[in-house]
Amino acid sequence: MGEKIVVKVGTSTLTYENGRLNFRRMENLCKVLCDLQNRGNKLLLVSSGAIAVGMGKLALPERPVETKQLQALAAVGQCELMFMYDKFFGEYNHTVAQILLTKHVVETEPKQNNVINTVETLLNMNILPIVNENDTVAIDEMPGENFGDNDMLSAMVAEMIHADRLIILSDIDGLYDKNPRQYSDARLITNISRIDESVFKMAADGAGSKRGTGGMKTKLSAAQYVTQSGITCSIINGKRPENLYDIIDNKCIGTTFTASGK
Ligand code: GLU
Secondary structure (H helix, E strand, O other), X not given: OOOEEEEEEOHHHHEOOOOOEOHHHXXXXXXXXXXXXXXXXXXXXXXXXXXXXXXXXXXXXOOOOOHHXXXXXXXXXXXXXXXXXXXXXXXXXXXXXXXXXOHHHHHOHHHHHHHHHHHHHHHHOOOEEEEEXXXXXXXXXXXXXXXXXXXXXXXXXXXXXXXXXXXXXXXXXOOEOOOOOOOOOOOEOOEEOOOOHHHHHHOOOOOOOOOOOOOHHHHHHHHHHHHHOOOEEEEEEOOOOOHHHHHHOOOOOOEEEOOOOO
């Protein structure tokens, strides 16, 4: 039986600077995910991109700051995003399903159980659930009310469905000992067994791109969360979706955080 894997893909991997979808990369990612399903893996994809794709679709020159505008854009972009996923997966005769979550749902037991039951049913039918935060109802201004970024959402989902692995696709190769965008001698760290303050210090500050939220620190928090639950986490470059084969075959790419107790 193949592993149960949560893959997280961010806005900067899926879209161009103008918010339009990078079809070549998205199509390639969908093909690799279909192939991994054919190999016997059970996959769940956590996908960002709704807000950026909404911006691209409405040709907005920059990201608005007002919450209600962001929520409106997410409502537009989520449709487009799922439409394209449905189309690309459909080309390989695979089926996807949309699941939009809020922190409240994930943290409230009866609701959480409904989500788990739905996901398990979909996985048993070989359907790939695509999860995003339900941005139109998650209220940004209230601390603790939303995930804020999909890195932590992917970690909580991985824990909830007892995944074997979480793979976070990033726009860089993994965790470097210092910011590789500033220092040419930055070194990629391939394996980490304990995520402590010294590891967080290595993470470059802030969001990795103008379009997404997140950044390396939120990825480390996600890795810390899942590894404590016995789930292995890897951060790899999403520009080449075939990297997923390598990491699942335990080849040494990206940064892998060993699960506690493994
Ligand atoms: N849920 C947001 C979106 O789909 C993205 C959050 C994130 O960038 O992590 O646009």
